[in-house]
Amino acid sequence: MTLSEEARERLADIVAHQPTKNGELQDLWDMDSGSEVHQYLESELKEYYYRNENSLICATPEATTLIDGEDSDRVQTMTVTPLQSVIVEVIAGPDDDSQSVVSVLHALRAAGEDPEVGEVRSALRGLADKGLVETIQRTVPTFRLAVAREDVDVEVTES
Numbered sequence: 686m687t688l689s690e691e692a693r694e695r696l697a698d699i700v701a702h703q704p705t706k707n708g709e710l711q712d713l714w715d716m717d718s719g720s721e722v723h724q725y726l727e728s729e730l731k732e733y734y735y736r737n738e739n740s741l742i743c744a745t746p747e748a749t750t751l752i753d754g755e756d757s758d759r760v761q762t763m764t765v766t767p768l769q770s771v772i773v774e775v776i777a778g779p780d781d782d783s784q785s786v787v788s789v790l791h792a793l794r795a796a797g798e799d800p801e802v803g804e805v806r807s808a809l810r811g812l813a814d815k816g817l818v819e820t821i822q823r824t825v826p827t828f829r830l831a832v833a834r835e836d837v838d839v840e841v842t843e844s
Contacts, residue, residue: 692729693752696744699734700752704741735815737764738842745816746832762838763815768808770841771798776818776830783819783827 688696698713699705707719716722726734726742733748744752749761765773775792777784784792790805800808809828812818819831 688729688751695725696730696733696748697752699730699742700744700749703743704737704739705743706741710742737815743815746837747816750832760836760838761832762840763817764840764842765812765815765817766808767841767843768793768798768800768804769812770839771796772805772808772812773817773830773834773837773839776828779819779830779833781829783821783823783829785825785827789828 695710695714698710702709702713707722710716710722711719714722714725716725730748733745733751734742735745737743743763744761746761746763749759750757753759771793772789775796776789786802786806786809789809790800790802793800793805809818809820813820813828816831817837818828821827821829
């Protein structure tokens with residue numbers, strides 16, 4: 686997706702101010718309402734942001750790379766659940782072959798965790814929504830990290 690100059694500048698605002706609220710962006714962007722901010726985010730920046738567990742606006746790792754460049758040394762902090770944290774530790778890296786949900790489940794069990802397959806599937810989808818893992822469609826969806834482990838600092842929240 687090609688961004689206009691305005692969209693790129695606004696995405697840079699999100700990267701710089703994350704996690705942020707509609708109201709803060711409303712002030713930065715001189716908009717009339719939080720609804721206007723939401724509409725802009727959904728129409729122009731949908732692929733580059735997500736809302737964390739507190740509904741605050743955060744940039745995806747892809748957005749941060751787009752703004753900072755490939756050689757950036759910025760480490761992005763992302764808040765995840767305890768299960769998602771362990772998944773980040775055991776899932777295939779960005780240069781490895783992607784893994785199925787069952788493969789990730791086996792890796793989790795080898796690491797001493799014992800979640801249900803539905804919990805793993807849900808956790809993987811949540812990580813994909815945040816841009817931390819990517820989904821590669823084969824016969825079944827498979828997953829791997831979208832960014833290098835050292836490029837993100839995972840902060841665990843209570844489930």
